[in-house]
Amino acid sequence: MIKLNTHYADLKDSYLFYNIAQKTKAYLEANPGKRLYRMGIGDVSLPLCGAVIKALHEAVDDQADKERFHGYMPEPGAPFLRRAIAEHYRARGIDLGDGEVFVSSGASDELGDILDLFDRDSSALVIEPAYPAYVDANVMAGRRIVHLPSGADDDFLPEPCEQARADIIYICSPNNPTGAVFGREQLQRWVDFANENGSIILFDAAYEAFIEDETLPHSIFEMKGAKTCAIEICSLSKTAGFTGTRLGYTVIPAALKRGGMSLNDMWVRNRTTKTNGVSYIIQRGGAAVFTPEGQRQIRENISFYKENARILTEALDRLGIWYCGGKNAPYIWLKCPEGMGSWEFFDRLLTEIQVVGTPGEGFGECGEGFFRFSTFGSREDTLEAARRLTALLSK
Numbered sequence: 326m327i328k329l330n331t332h333y334a335d336l337k338d339s340y341l342f343y344n345i346a347q348k349t350k351a352y353l354e355a356n357p358g359k360r361l362y363r364m365g366i367g368d369v370s371l372p373l374c375g376a377v378i379k380a381l382h383e384a385v386d387d388q389a390d391k392e393r394f395h396g397y398m399p400e401p402g403a404p405f406l407r408r409a410i411a412e413h414y415r416a417r418g419i420d421l422g423d424g425e426v427f428v429s430s431g432a433s434d435e436l437g438d439i440l441d442l443f444d445r446d447s448s449a450l451v452i453e454p455a456y457p458a459y460v461d462a463n464v465m466a467g468r469r470i471v472h473l474p475s476g477a478d479d480d481f482l483p484e485p486c487e488q489a490r491a492d493i494i495y496i497c498s499p500n501n502p503t504g505a506v507f508g509r510e511q512l513q514r515w516v517d518f519a520n521e522n523g524s525i526i527l528f529d530a531a532y533e534a535f536i537e538d539e540t541l542p543h544s545i546f547e548m549k550g551a552k553t554c555a556i557e558i559c560s561l562s563k564t565a566g567f568t569g570t571r572l573g574y575t576v577i578p579a580a581l582k583r584g585g586m587s588l589n590d591m592w593v594r595n596r597t598t599k600t601n602g603v604s605y606i607i608q609r610g611g612a613a614v615f616t617p618e619g620q621r622q623i624r625e626n627i628s629f630y631k632e633n634a635r636i637l638t639e640a641l642d643r644l645g646i647w648y649c650g651g652k653n654a655p656y657i658w659l660k661c662p663e664g665m666g667s668w669e670f671f672d673r674l675l676t677e678i679q680v681v682g683t684p685g686e687g688f689g690e691c692g693e694g695f696f697r698f699s700t701f702g703s704r705e706d707t708l709e710a711a712r713r714l715t716a717l718l719s720k
Contacts, residue, residue, distance in 0.1 A: 362678075388605070449493040481500065633701075637707065
């Protein structure tokens with residue numbers, strides 16, 4: 326009799342966004358003709374920028390020419406893209422070698438795959454509220470999870486403490502779902518804590534391009550000592566609209582070692598064993614993101630989403646509702662009004678004004694009583710959602 330991974334039985338019955346989809350589907354079936362204003366799931370609404378589209382077309386043409394055709398790509402990533410990403414870091418004052426960059430099919434994939442580097446007996450710290458996949462990926466592996474709560478009292482930016490001791494430490498900054506961003510001194514304390522305890526930080530930097538306050542760190546490698554305790558996982562999904570084309574990258578410093586083993590070397594071995602690399606066409610598109618013109622164009626798109634954030638936060642300011650995020654992140658995390666629970670508030674917005682957000686409870690127990698809005702929608706939907714929200718809660 327084959328033995329299955331019984332840890333799957335320990336997962337919660339339904340995934341957060343599946344629950345939302347089921348609720349919205351039932352509402353639309355009961356109310357045909359109603360239009361929903363989706364401020365929930367963080368998928369982008371603007372197309373890929375011109376520089377990327379041009380590079381993709383040229384790469385397709387390469388594949389039609391015998392002299393320029395590319396088959397399998399190097400599993401850790403094409404040299405031209407690894408070099409472009411490393412130079413992007415170096416321009417920010419971070420000394421990074423090309424070989425410390427690994428190209429991936431996206432941050433979500435990499436956050437799960439990277440756990441191959443750690444024994445299942447290792448423990449994982451998750452700061453809650455948290456992106457659900459952090460917890461679920463470790464539940465599937467049967468790993469012990471340490472939950473560190475955060476809240477409005479600490480601006481959802483907790484300090485390292487005895488309770489936070491774990492082998493693997495997840496830090497997402499700017500944070501999904503709260504939009505909170507660790508300052509330099511705060512993040513340095515986490516780096517020092519990890520080095521003191523021999524922990525490794527998995528730093529999810531998927532939203533770093535949304536930081537407009539330049540006193541805040543974009544990368545954990547801006548912190549002293551981070552190269553001996555951190556892995557940084559990044560995405561082009563929200564930065565450059567690659568949600569449908571799937572591309573990201575991971576930085577594993579050569580200096581990161583445990584038990585006499587190099588995690589960089591281990592990841593090379595993992596990728597060359599388990600993947601055939603990301604397609605040449607997509608990597609050419611990714612390289613265009615890191616050109617001067619590509620950077621200018623993606624900043625224009627990011628500015629569009631940040632204007633959406635301004636529209637929503639101004640509505641919350643008028644209503645006197647507490648929130649964080651929005652300024653340096655694409656998510657707005659608000660306290661549900663009138664003491665409502667997060668799913669109760671979800672149902673009210675859905676049924677009364679047809680606005681769809683994300684209940685905070687879906688991100689862990691600390692999220693109960695809070696709610697997340699995404700700013701990735703269209704301008705028209707964002708304006709209408711803000712108007713409807715203001716009208717509803719002004720009563």
